[in-house]
């Protein structure tokens with residue numbers, strides 16, 4: 001376990017290697033899962049504001065689902081999540097397929113076109129790193145949780161390219177925790193650190 005301030009990071013984040021292999025997984029994490037993507041309160045407000053700018057990319061059944069049941073759904077385990085088509089195990093309503101059949105995120109697409117300044121929910125941006133607040137909200141656990149089958153090609157590509165998980169996810173880690181946190185994690189990964197004991201609460 002690595003501890004930086006009140007953030008407890010699994011050693012897998014620095015020890016394991018990973019690079020998404022979209023050609024092989026086809027962006028399946030936007031479709032396969034127990035629920036839509038977890039969203040924070042302020043992200044829900046952003047999504048409401050930018051919805052009209054991404055709507056043209058969404059398939060008709062996603063728009064019908066949003067009209068019928070809304071942009072979000074409440075999940076027992078994850079709290080507010082992006083809505084999904086048909087059931088809580090379906091594809092995210094903000095996903096579309098490109099010409100190659102790869103699932104893409106409408107927010108990210110419009111962000112890349114320079115039309116909005118928000119890329120996508122931080123939970124999606126960080127995945128396969130997951131972040132969960134402790135029961136009392138006074139600490140946070142950061143884990144590496146790739147899908148066993150779906151992310152396997154990403155694990156293999158990471159091994160092949162020798163890219164540690166935290167380096168592949170540098171941008172979202174800095175987005176969520178800041179540059180100082182990332183630099184501390186980088187020093188720890190490179191062996192330049194003091195280990196701190198943490199007693200589980």
Ligand code: SF4
Nearest residue numbers: 030092094095105124
């Ligand atoms: S919000 Fe975007 S990245 Fe996240 S699950 Fe939906 S389509 Fe995928």
Ligand code: SF4
Nearest residue numbers: 020021025029151154
């Ligand atoms: S996290 Fe896994 S399923 Fe999602 S894009 Fe990366 S390799 Fe594919």
